[in-house]
Amino acid sequence: MELAEPTHKTTIWEKLSVERIKIELLRTAYGQSMTFLSRFDPRMLIGWYSFFAIAPWFIHNKTVLIGMLLAIAILTYTSKPSVLVLIVLAFGLVTDTAYMLIVALAFGGGFSAALALSTLTLKLLVIALASIAVFSSMDPEKLSDALLSLGMPAQFSFGVAYGYRMLPILIEEYNNLLYSYRLRGRAPLRKGFLGWRALVYMGKISVLAFYPLILNTAKRTRTTVEALEVKGFTYAVKDPRVKRIKLAYLKVLPRDYAFIIVSAIYVAFLFWLGSQFTL
């Protein structure tokens, strides 16, 4: 029984454990309060972000896109994102590029077609890094208040903050449910080629564990809904005064304007540069 193989397999599983993911997610959500971007007003950040999330779709000039990417990469670096998020992003990019190469070659487009498609990759990268930079710099509370301030319904903005509050508990419970499957189930005795049997088994219980999680959550919600009633939440939703008091702390400061202006000048410069030297 005591082969070297199972030991090896489980250490990988431990490294990619649910607990690890929990820690990384929490770090992303609450970990850093003092990054460069976190100093700005969250509404301004959302506005800034929506430009960088939408504009790249309409820009076909690679010079501009690369310029944007450089600036955003630096901002992403200052917001100290979690390694896990970056790994997921890198994985997405690598598979994306590989897929494009295959498609381009298969349909006879050759290397030049693949190069053309790489513009799309560049766009995706700008948008993805902008999301990482902004959302790992903004804690869920600020995000929720900003959304409320921008006119989202109170239920929605509350939901965002509440979701984050529940996240660690849900992950913990999911982990324990997963353990329940493992402690009573049976892993395949033969691992198969590259351990595919073991991977299928893990994949299967990872999905199955969501069902009891959903049922448990549904049961738990009853108290939460009663508590919200008792705490006057339904009452507050209808009262504009509450919104005003709650958001009184949000203020757009000179540094927010400065940031917007610097960003605008930089983007304008990129367009000028792009018109001079098109890649």
Added chain:
Amino acid sequence: MTFQSTEEQPIIKLDNVTFRYPGAEANSLEGVSLSICRGDFIAIAGSNGSGKSTLCKCFNGLIPTYYSGDMEGTVLVDGLSTADHSVAELSKRVAYVFQDFENQLVRPTVYDEVCFAPLNFGYEDYKERGMNALRMLEIEHLRHEWIWQLSGGQKHMAALAAALALDPDVIVVDEPVAQLDPAHARVIYEKLKLLNERYGKTIVVIEHHTEFIADYCRNMVLMEKGGRVRWVKSVSEGLSAVSELTEMNIQPPQVTQAFHALRSEQAVERGIAYPITIEEAAAHWSPVVRRASFLSDTGESIVPPSSQAAGGEPLVCFEGVISGYQGIDRKKKPILQGIDLDIHEGDRIALIGNNGAGKSTLLRLISGLRRPWEGKVTVCGKDTRKSTPEELSDLVAFLFQNPEEMFIADNIRQDIEFFLKARKQEGIEPFIEDVLRRFKLTELQQRDGRLLSGGQQRRTTLAIGMAMRPTIMLLDEPTASLDIASRKELTLLFDQLREQVKAVVIATHDMQLVADWANRVIVMNEGRILLDTDSRTVFQHPEILDRAALIAPQIVQLCGRLGIEPACLSVEQFIAYMQRMPREELVYGIS
């Protein structure tokens, strides 16, 4: 404990209230009339399903506004009829701390949580109100903590603070002891007492732990099946009704039980009040015992022999084990620091210690869910680092603290079969039927585990464990949040384990379980083993119990006060001890 009478109108007044949940077949409350005076500290006791929570949800208008069932009668809160006012309006007068208080906390930090309700009501000074609530409970230092990082006791405190933020007159707390360890429960009660005495709040607790009722409450309400109020009495009078309480599955304080069993006919005739606290009991018995102390060493040994001396290979072996978790800052935080431990056949181990002492980590190491950073854990000759949890599950059954995390199939029968089905075993039906019958689950087998009562859920998890036919069984807090009847039943079922399972380890805060069941007790503190001994010896080390935030059973404490050594571990032993004293010494009722 004196009865405090007030001339004012009662703060809560129910008049002939009957309530039925929508779609239910029977009434949950039946003709309830009840008055609660301003400034009272009152307990609502009753067996499971006697409508205690339903009654309390009438106080803040959740019934009938939120649950639109059939309601008759009137509920007046501070003169306001709950039928005509919104829940929000009534919440300013009556605060409610739910039994599953974790789900009541809806904001990310303690500070946000306490400010939430005042903010919702549009108070400009909501921050000040939130801080005031924290100040009242003296927990300002927790204000910037994330809710998910708090311990159970701190979460309960945060829920209480959030309820206080609206400065209500009445605070209703649903079973504070159920989810907390005894030391933390006592802290909560101390705070409630403070709120009652210093701030004049009316406190209503749903409680069946009579030792807490005796120590903190003034009056008590006894509810009976069908949602009727049996009586409302002062605590000392109420707890003296020993046979009535026992009939309702409520266990009177141990000292009261002992007195009840030992009382003379004379005392009954004269209607002497029973002692209900340790102080009263010590005052009552100390003259008798002091004269009889020369008898103290004649008692035969009642402790079952500890198996520590048993020879042979240990079933589980820890060698210099260090293990722990990774914190949010990616730093490794050791929980267990150099554990050496052998578990032998026949061991019934109670693993005790404060929260965070490393009990759960120790159990997880045995089950293989966690692996040691350093050192080695061997289970029946297998090194856990070289085996998967699936392989170890042939030897070890691990029952989680929260039963709902063990219900992974559509109904409990499938949950019980899961292990054997996964191993493709044939002809398991008779065995499964037998397990179901033994744990009284035959009737319930088609139900989803989540929809069962607390006691039924526990029985199910035990049945799941039994169906795995393990060599070693690990249980994490199996008696938490159970009422006395379910607890007793569970203790009986533990005896069934003894026939098949070679060693059982229970992590617990339940000192009565330690006294009644364990033959070996391991006290943990800060990741180390403080003491490894038998259940009698452990209670002779008050300084160790203190360090591990544990409280000995009342009868053990009483023996300590009376200087009875070795201490009696159960009421029966105490009664036997007292009865061995010369008859003429036992003159009751002279005080």
